[in-house]
Amino acid sequence: MRPAVLDKAEIGRQYRKIAEEHRLFRRLPSALVTVREIFGSVCLQGADVLDVGGGNGSLGIWAILNGARSVTCLEPEIAGATLGSGSRAYAVAAALEMSNFRVLPLTLKEYAEATTTPADLVVCNATINHIDENACAALGWCRAAQTKYIEVSRDFAKVVKPGGRLILADCSRYNFWPLLGLSAPVAKTIEWDKHQPPRVWRRLFEQAGFRCERTSWRSQALLGEKWSWVLQSPLVAHFTSSLFVLEFYKPTS
Numbered sequence: 001m002r003p004a005v006l007d008k009a010e011i012g013r014q015y016r017k018i019a020e021e022h023r024l025f026r027r028l029p030s031a032l033v034t035v036r037e038i039f040g041s042v043c044l045q046g047a048d049v050l051d052v053g054g055g056n057g058s059l060g061i062w063a064i065l066n067g068a069r070s071v072t073c074l075e076p077e078i079a080g081a082t083l084g085s086g087s088r089a090y091a092v093a094a095a096l097e098m099s100n101f102r103v104l105p106l107t108l109k110e111y112a113e114a115t116t117t118p119a120d121l122v123v124c125n126a127t128i129n130h131i132d133e134n135a136c137a138a139l140g141w142c143r144a145a146q147t148k149y150i151e152v153s154r155d156f157a158k159v160v161k162p163g164g165r166l167i168l169a170d171c172s173r174y175n176f177w178p179l180l181g182l183s184a185p186v187a188k189t190i191e192w193d194k195h196q197p198p199r200v201w202r203r204l205f206e207q208a209g210f211r212c213e214r215t216s217w218r219s220q221a222l223l224g225e226k227w228s229w230v231l232q233s234p235l236v237a238h239f240t241s242s243l244f245v246l247e248f249y250k251p252t253s
């Protein structure tokens with residue numbers, strides 16, 4: 001069983017070891033940078049966390065190591081999924097004896113309709129566009145697509161407690177290389193037209209009652225852990241993978 005309180009350096013060491021043993025990341029050096037860039041300074045101690053489209057559970061495991069009270073990982077293995085990711089998340093949590101980590105094979109909508117206990121923190125990495133890929137691609141100009149994603153934002157609002165937070169991470173459709181008709185050197189597989197920039201998500205989630213408190217850009221640890229800050233700017237991100245993180249607060253009234 002994990003000790004109740006670990007210091008930051010020890011959490012980092014443990015997480016890197018777990019990420020390596022269970023192959024949670026394609027590139028091991030990006031493991032710690034990824035979780036730090038996504039969670040920022042949000043408080044995980046004692047939090048009930050919901051990870052929407054949680055994949056292999058990499059974010060939830062970080063949350064538990066940082067003192068989260070529980071993690072619910074929704075992994076229906078549909079659009080954008082790696083086959084078997086849900087059962088992998090379950091197996092990793094079981095191997096680590098994390099009894100407060102559960103995996104449910106439910107979509108956000110199914111969970112939002114079924115749950116009566118909203119979370120303190122909801123995290124959604126590289127999943128928002130997969131919830132309805134066609135609608136996401138058309139969000140800028142199609143009324144029906146906008147209506148679909150208004151529904152999605154309301155589903156998110158249902159699963160976040162008043163006073164809770166939502167962290168939404170994805171990549172923007174705007175990147176230097178595809179704008180020139182070229183393939184981005186460090187993001188060759190991204191289907192850019194199925195993504196939206198932060199301002200689109202900010203507007204949508206603010207209409208659903210959230211307040212945006214952070215927009216940050218990710219380095220992907222391309223220069224290693226020590227130099228990640230050099231790449232954490234919107235300008236640089238547009239030459240790498242255009243990865244961003246939005247942190248929203250849901251007011252209590």
Ligand SMILES: C[S@@+](CC[C@H](N)C(=O)[O-])C[C@H]1O[C@@H](n2cnc3c(N)ncnc32)[C@H](O)[C@@H]1O
Nearest residue numbers: 053054055077078080081107108125127130131
């Ligand atoms: C690209 S993966 C991201 C996985 C993980 N968050 C990560 O960053 O490694 C997208 C995930 O979204 C999940 N997904 C797609 N539509 C979903 C929905 N409506 N509700 C919940 N999860 C969904 C898929 O099953 C897939 O595992």
